[in-house]
Each structure stands twice: as C-alpha cells, then as structure tokens.
Amino acid sequence: MTTNESFYHLPEGTKLPAFCQGTACFVARHVHPQRWREAAQQTRRLYCLGKCHLAPASLKDSARPLTQVHASQAIVLERIAKRVAPTLAAYQAQGGYQALEKARALAPEAIIRSIEIADLRGRGGAGFPTARKWRAVQTEIAKQKYIIANADEGDPGAYIDRLILEEDPHCLLEAMAIAGHAVGANKGIIYLRREYPAALTTLQTALAEIQKTDMLHPFAIEIHLGQGSYVCGEESALLNAIEGKRPEVRTRPPYPSQHGLFGSPTLVNNVETLANIPWIIRQGGAAYAALGFSKSRGTKVISLNSLFRRPGLYEIEFGMSLRQIVEDLGGGLKHGHLKGLIIGGPLAGIVPPHLLETPFGFEELHAIGAAVGHGGVIAFDEQTSIGSLIEHVFQFGAYESCGKCTPCRLGSRRISEMSWQSEEWSDLIAALRDTSLCGLGTGLAEFAESIQRYYHQELEDLCCKSP
C-alpha cells in the first residue's frame, strides 16, 4: 500500500478532524447545533465522511444506514441489502468470482460488448459510456496498462461507494480483475480516501484473503491512500496524485485511456460502476439494459441524507420520479418543509420542490440544470437560507480549488465573501462557467445559476435587506 497527501505539503498534518462539514451536515446543523459549531471551528476542514444519514456527523459515528432495493433486480446492493458478510467465503457462497471465471473464458471484445449492450454509464458523475472507456484502453498497444478504481467518493451527500467498500469489497476486486482481463492490464490500484478508515480495513482484509488464493493471478491490486481533496476524485487529478505530482486536472487530450498513469493507458472507473460489472457478466448485458428507462439503463444507488424520515441507501431503477424518491423512499422530511434537493453533490444545480415530477435520469436532470452526479440526495428545509447555502458552497469550492485556474482559485473565494446579485457576481459566475478547466469551477457556476433561476425571490429579499 502506498500513500501520499493528496496535495503536497498539507500543512496541518494527516490526522482527520473530528467533525464533518459536508453539505448534508451543513443543512442539518440545526439538528445538533453544538456539534456544528465545533465542526465550523476546526482549523482543518473535513468535507464529507460519507455519514450523511447521521448528519451532522462525527468521525466516531458508526450506525449503519438503511439499505433497501427498490428495483426489479438487486445488483449493486445485491449482497449488501441482504447483509452478506464481507468475507471471501460468503462472497463465493453467493456466486462470487464466477463472473471472473466466466470472463476469463471470453475474448476481451465479448466482455466489452456485453457492457456495451448493458448500456452501462459511469456512476461517478459524468455518465460516460463505460464500454467506450474500456474499448479505448483495450485498443491501445502498450507494455503496461492500469485499472484504477476511483474510491475517492468526495461528493458531499454520497456514501454509496463507502458501503460497497465496507460491505462488499470482493465485488470490487472481482470487477477490477475482469476489467484487467478485458483491457489487457495486469495491475490494479484502488485510490481510496483516508476519510473512509473502515473501508480501508475491509479492503485490506479482502485483499489479504484473495492474495492467499491465486484467483486474481496474474492480476495484482494495491491500495493507494489519498486524503483531503475533492479534486482528486477527478480521474486525471487522481492519476497525478498517484504519481506523486500535484493533483491538478490534466488537460485533455490526451485522455487517460491513451496516456494515463505514468504515461500508460489507464482505465479509471468509479467503485459503483465497477460493482455492476460482475452482475452484467453473469446475467448478460441485455438483462441489465432491461432495467431503467430512456438513455439511463440499469439501476442506480442513491443515498438520502439525515433530514429525510428514512435516510439511507436505495437501489432504484432509473426513471423513478424525484417525488417518489422523496416521499415513497425517504418518507418526506422529518421536520419542516422541503425547500430543495441537492443531487449529486453541491456542484450542480439545485432542484426546487416544483420540479419533483422530474424522473431520475441523466438527460432528464440535466434538462432542469441538475445532475445525477454520484447519486447523493440531500434535502434541505427552511432552516437553510439561500444566502447561507451560497456561502457554504462557495467556501467549499474555494477550499477545494486546486489553484490552477484563475476564476476558480480567486473567483470562488471572492464570491464566498461578497454580496450576491451585484454585477461583479454575474461576471464571476460567467468566468467560472466559461473559463474553468474542470467540473469544480463549472459546477459552482451551475449551482449559482440554479439558485438565480429558482430562488430568485429569496435572493432579491436578501439584497433588499443587506445594507
């Protein structure tokens, strides 16, 4: 296992702060004001422990979230919802590693073809067709190729990968080995965030178990630990982090599939994306594509925050309406009224209550300025003013900016400190939207624009009140 600071010279050391300051914790700060106060006073910030169902959360909180399947097939939560132990024996008893065996009997192209038929899209946020990525790496000719599992689930509000890592680690290892066979890579790296200490333990145990057998051979997997950086969740920044470089987003082209880790063709997939793979290999791409709707096929795991009456992880089929998610799954809010939904992290548009009929799907959410993202669903109520939400999100953005691009490095801080609705505000949002390299800057702009669009009235009131 190798580790490195996600950014050189993290001045405050590597010990994790005690309290989470993620967006789910922020919108739930009134539930436990004392804890939030302490969180806000920490010299070093901590954006998301992935315990949003307990928000405002602390490092010590350990209660397991509810895990339910609301799809006609359980895929990602297949074993997690059934509370299958994360051991090799239990995994094998459930048919684990049969997919790897099956895949190894297949030609690489056949594997990629089933993923293509499944119409699987990346679950990390971008929704890019997974088969295209695999094929791009597969067709490269190189001595060395890499499979990287992106386990840097940094989107505040999401804790899907955390549960997969903690409760179904062998599924990830199996999927990586399948990917290795499909694209011609013999080396896998799991880039894991140190904010998930329990995941590290289960992964290490699982790796030790599988390494005692020769089931993965010749495929080898190691863990690389990172910490404290949202940007590292972006695949090219993640590659830089593993290389020991400053983890800034790389300009494309070249794409990681051509010129990835140490210049070698590299497949970077999110944990949940990979967790679908063994099922697709076992059941076939068509069975997977039969689920879901529109251009969003299969299932998606979503994570609901603590303000819901029934927070937890739900595996749903694409196409379920946001209202069903809020009311049928979440059971509505514990207190107060729903003021908006933050889906897929704060760096995207917010969904106001009047758009709850929108179906959960990549294109459908995009059409209303929002995104599937990684599937975190944070509801907030009237306790959170739009002004304070803007401040929170831009402080998050400014803190997480790597510093490469001018608008993000300087503009996000400037916005977090200024009064809204000035001409400068619009200029800065435009600069973020149009001149940022990566999703951090553009996501901040999308957030700001949705606020302007849907919470116009409250903003105007704010302006009138401010001196």
Next chain:
Amino acid sequence: MLQVSINDQRYDFPEGMTILDALRQLKIEVPTLCYDERIEAYGGCRLCMVRVTGNPKLVTACQTPLVDGMAIETHSPEIENLRKTNLKLLATHYPQEAVEKNPHKEFHRWLYAYGLEHEACGKFDLHKQDRSHPYLSIDMSQCITCYRCVNICNDVQGQFVWQVNGRGDRSQIVPDSGTTLLESTCVSCGACADTCPTGAIADQSGQDQARTYTRTTCPYCGVGCEMDVGVAQDRIVTVRPALNSPVNRGHLCVKGRYAFDFVDASDRVTTPLIRKNGQLTPCSWDEAFAAIKSELQRILSESGPKSLGLLGSSRATNEENYVAQKFARVVLGTNNVDCCARVCHTPSAAAMKWMLGTGAATNSFDDIEVARTLLICGANPTENHPVIGARIKQRVLQGAKMIVIDPRATELARMATIHLALKPGTNVLLLNAMAATLVEEGLMDKSYLANRIDGFDAYFNFIRPLKPEIAASICGIDPEVIREAARLYATEKPSMCFHGLGLTEHTQGTEGVMCLVNLALLTGNLGKPGTGINPLRGQNNVQGAAHMGCDPSILTGSVSVQGERLRFEKVWGATIPSEKGLNLLAMMDAAGREELKALWVIGYDVYLTNPKMHETRQAFEKLKFVVVQDLFLNETAREFASVFLPVASGFEKDGTYMNAERRISRVRRVVSPRGQSKTDWEILCEVAAAMGKGEHFPYRSAEEIWNEVRSVWQEAQGISYARIEKHGLQWPCMDLEHPGTKILHAETFSFGKTTQIKSIPFEPTPEKTNAEYPFLLTTGRNLYHFNAGTMTQRTPNHHLRKSDFLDLNPLDAHHLGLREGETARLISRYGEATLPVRFTHDVKPGEAFATFHTPEFYLNHVTSGYRDRKVHAPEYKVTAVRIEKSNRCARSLV
C-alpha cells in the same frame, strides 16, 4: 494545409500548430500569462480562451490544436468581458506601485490594455521578499500564481526548485528549501526570472535598464549558446537567452546569463605593460610593439625560428586564431603553434580524424531529443555544459535510457539507468569489455559491419577474450553491469555518446576515444539521427582554435601542414615552414632545455593550468621573452610576462566561434573595448606590420579575415557572415546554397565508405597508488566557475561557490581525522596543495576530486607529468596522492 476561419476571415495554416500559434502569426493579440513557448502549455490563467464554433465551451488557444475547418472567434464582447473578469481577479491584491513603476512587464501591460491598472490595490510585502541570492530577487507579493517559474524549472532546467505549497487561493510558490532561494537546490540558470510576467522573480541586474540588445554567442563553454546582451551606457546590464536558438532554445546557465561583470572588473588591465626591473609597468602600445619587435628579431637572428612559439586562445574568435597561426607561420616562421585544445580534446580530434576522417562531433545537439539511449562518458554536462546537461536531463525524464561512465556519482550518474563507476584510468579496459560483450552476445549491427567496417576479423580475435569478467576487478565494476550497459547501448537504439575530459585526459586518452568510436561502429550508432560520438568541447572556441590551425601539424580546416602547405602558400603569398612544429607540452620541454627562447601566449593561463607546476615554472623561468595577451594579469603574466598586451573581451569584438556541434556562430561587439585594449587580431596585425610582414595581414575587419578563412577551408565556404546573421551554420557547408551539415558520415566517412576498426590494448598508466600515496585524485570543474576562474572569479558567482574543495568520501575523511571545512594537504609525488575538504558520497572511498578554479590553491602542483601516448594531453584525471590534515588555514569560506 488547414483551412481555418478566424474572426470571419479565412486563412491557411500548416498542420501541427495550436490556435495561439496561428493567432501570434497573424498578430492577433490575446492575453496570455501562463504561456511561454519554452514550456508545455499549462492553460491555467484562462485568458487566451477563444470560442470555436461547435464547441460548447470556450477553449484555451494555447492548448488547442488547429483543426481543418475550425471557425474561431477571439474578441467578442463576451470573451473580452471574461478576460477582464479574470485579469481583475489577478489584479485585486497586486501591488499598485509595481504596476506604475514598470508598465512594460507582461502582466502590467495587459492590465493597461484592459484599462485595469487601477484595480491593483495591493502593497509590497517585505515578508514576502527574499534577497538572499546574488542574482535573483524574489518578491512574492507580486506573484500571480501563473506557475511559469515552476513549469520552466521543471520542463527546461529539470531542477524542480520551485514548488507549490497549499492549494486554491492559498497556493504559494516556494523554493524547495522551504526557506530562501540561496539555500535551495537552485542552479541559478535564471529561467524563472526570464519567464516571470511580473516582478515576483527578477534579475537584480538591470533587466529594465537595458536600452539596446545585441545578439551574440556566449563566451563560456563549447555549447555556444546564443544570447541577447542588454546594454545601457556602454555597460552590460543584462543577458537574455535567444528564444529561437537551435542551440540553447531559450535557455542559459548561471555563467552565460549572469557572469559578465568581469568585463568591468576593477583589476582589468587596459594599458600595455612592460617589465622593467622585474616590475610590470604601464607603457604605450608603440613602446610595447617596439620591445616585441626588437626582442623577437634578436632571438630569431640568434637562435632561429625554432626557438619561438605561439599559443592561440580557445577564448578568442576563429578569425583571431586564424591570424595567430598565420602569424606564427609567416611572421615567426615556425610551426611551433598550439592552443589549449592540447590539454583537453586534441585526443578526441585526433582519434576521430584517424578513424572517421573528421575530428569533430559527428552529430548535433538536436539529436539528444531523438536518442533513446545516451552514453555519457567522462563528462559532467549538468555542471560543465549546463544547457546541454538540462536537455539531456529532460530527455531522460521523458524516458530515454542513460549510461554514465564516471568514477563519481555526478548528477547525471545519479539519474542514470546504469552508472559504471569505474576506477580512474581504466576507460580502455571498460570500453573494450563492452565491445567484447557486443561481439560475444552477437549484438553488432551486422549490415553496418558488412558495409562500413574493415578489419573486423583481426579485431574479433583481439576483442573476444577481453570480457567483462576480466576487466571487472580492475575497473571495479560488476561484470554483469558492464554487460547490461553494452546491451542497452546496442539494443535501445539510436544511442548517442557524449564524452568529456574524463575520457581524454589520460595516458590512453586518444585510444580511449578510439575505443568509444569502436562501440559506435560495432552497433551502427553513427551517421544517423540520435547517434554519434560527440566530444563536449570545454571552451567557447576550443574546437575553432585548433581547427583554424593553432596546432603544430595542421593548417586551417584541420588539414596537415605537410600535405597542404603549398596550397596555403599560394593564398597567403608567403612561405610556410616545412619543419615539424612543437606542441604546447613539447614547447614547455624545449623551454626547459633552453631550446625555446620566446613564447607568445594569447588568452591562456598556461602556468596555472598546466600539470606538474614546478616543471612549468622551471620552463618559463628559462624563457628569454614572454608576451601575454589577456584581460587580466593572470598567473602566467604576473610571474613571467616580459610584455603584457591588454585585449578586448568577447563582448567587445566581432567575429565567430565554433561550438561543439561544428556550428559557426556570430560574436558581436556589444560594448566598446575598455581603455586602450585592442582585439587579439588587431594586435597581431600591427606587430606583423612592425616586423615587415604587414602585406600578409591587410585585414580591416573580422569579416575580411573570415572570408580569407573560407577561401582556404572548403567546408566553410558556404558560411558567410550574411548567412549567419540570425543563427549559426554547421560545417561542412560547401557553398552558399548548402544548408550546413547536422550529421556526419551518413553514407561515407570523410575519407571513404569504410573505416578500419582498431584493436586497442589496455596499457595501465604508470601513475599508481601505493602505501605512501593511497588515493586517486581526479580534477575538474564545477557549475559556477570556469577553468582558471579568470572570468567567473570576478563576478558574483563566487558568492554561489566560494572556493575550490577537495571532495572526499566521508568514510575516508573520518579515517583521516578530517572534519568538513577543515583544510587538507594534498601531497603527490610531484608537489602539494592545500584545500578545504568537503564530504560527499559522490566520491568513492579511496578516491578524491578537486576543482582547479581558485588560483591561490595551485592545484597543479600536485598533478603528474604523464601524457597521452599519442598527442600529449596531460593526465589530469589520475594522480596518486596522500591526504593529510593541514594546520594551515585555507581562505575563509564564509
């Protein structure tokens, strides 16, 4: 051609350009702050963004390749507004005073252009300043975090000094020391100051004061970097690298860029001096010339031309060296003419001339970026040829393999794929063992062998038994490592060799180079891009000085006196002596025997730099008459000059230098000659006239001399001053249409299609360690100083490196009871010197290394009188010494 529309106008462009390249070509200005053509486009400032039709997002012009059919919009109100917003963000905390004080700085210029100069509301912050460095001033309150310093340090120099701490708006650029730049690993190349668009990192010298810039060639090493010298009131205030130079590609090193203060050093001598009653006293030029004329004529009549000798200068121009050898042959009537190539690369020139037909580098620096394996033999380019060292480093960082043959763990050795840390003096043995591996393992290039090499059967029988297993114990290297190196060189092709004085300054120096040539021949690593045998020439014009004929046996163009004398006599209208001349070392011997009576030395501190100093002294003491031309009273002049003639520096005259890749580049008069100093050629012409030979020296300009050079040297006929106005040309260049030659020996060698591969048996040097002299000393140079220190010791470079040191392995130092910084006596069979000690693991136990830049240490008291068996280069690289703790205090090092 690509058809592209830019702001609704149609244009055609060749492939391989970015949008920014196209815009710059059209002179459409878009602001850029993180862009520098020397580094990979970074795309951080987000100012050069343009709209490409069909692309949902704006793109950075600096990173986006031009594509056929592209429609680009560069200055819509929307885009301009975005640029303004980003510029304003950068300005907010920027010191207002800086903008006002220096409106021409890149960043300030853009603030003015967008009417944002008043947006800069910050102040200078003393806490963000660092004035530790003698050349660079740091003020991070003017940093706009464009990362150009970081990127140029990484991508051009490869030093990784500038690092970014923290992230977001808390990103801070700091030197790797975490403290000051002086304490960092900075090598003072100045690239960061050169690229910085604000005043955050700047030259302390007057970058802003320069009124005019003149393009010239660097006066230091044989790389021959082209540079623009900034002048104000006839004084040099700054030096900048020539951006588009094929040699240095916009880069310079600490010497070329900063070490120019020697020009106006307080002890520069600018009047002629004549020795009266043992004292050098000022005199007029007439008096000096009269004395020279009468003394030379007296000695000539008493002892004949054999008793006279002249040494040309590797510091002087081609034109001056041409005049110097012509002067020796025509005015003095002797072939006793040589130059300091004798003590460095004459072995290379001789070996390569014999084996390949041309005694110069076979390839060009541009081949570095093509080579897949680099073999560096006895050279330390990151210190001695820093700009080439940096290019080699970049190539290795890109993934090329590198083999370094060097007793010491030099910077390149530390990053090498294979470091062959041989025992000094065993080059031939090691290179033969590599060749034996090639033969044994069948790694030769069979078709090259068949088509271009003669005598392989005899060679095969000779080399086959000389296996690594036999060489290993004497060389001190594991035989398998030697085999690995041979395999790498032969298989990861193209493989390119650079070698230095670690190969040539040995009793088997010439033969060592021949062994290296054998390796290239066996593997076919010759005559192709990314291959070759390339001596890294030490001084700016050492290649040129010898090539112009400052060598007893050759005339201009490296042709033999015996063979070509008559042709030259026709052009010169004068007789050339047929009698064999003496080389530098032979002249010293002859002086010791009182056969040589007079010596004329141009720009060369012979006494300080020749080995076995007490013998050199004895020889000089017996000379009846010594003329020295120099900028300073060097040790030779101070001790022995009868007449001293002050000369113009390389910045004060016109002419050309010849670099290590056979490139003839222009040297230009940047400032006027100081005081009464004259150029070397003017002096020689005037003396020639005084001695009645003026008709043979009618020159009125350097160009006239060069044109005469072209008339006698066919391979330079195409190199006219007009053609090298912008950049130099590489000979052979046969006529005015000829593009110059980047790679020699492609189809044939200079003497024919094939060459003889040579069997070179190893002959160990007679210089041996024993109980009394248990250490092996090698000598060499360091980054900050140049040879005898005549120039660099008179610049702030001495703040960067205060002294020469004796480098010792800590283990040895411990046994000797020496502590770091203490002084040690270095005693050889020939003499002794006292130097401060420095500990380093770069030197193996049992070995020692010392630089020779500080005149006061007289390191050459220690070196031996052994010489190369073929061409007499001294064996500076192997001396058996004893090291003792000294009670004497060396010069203060603080």
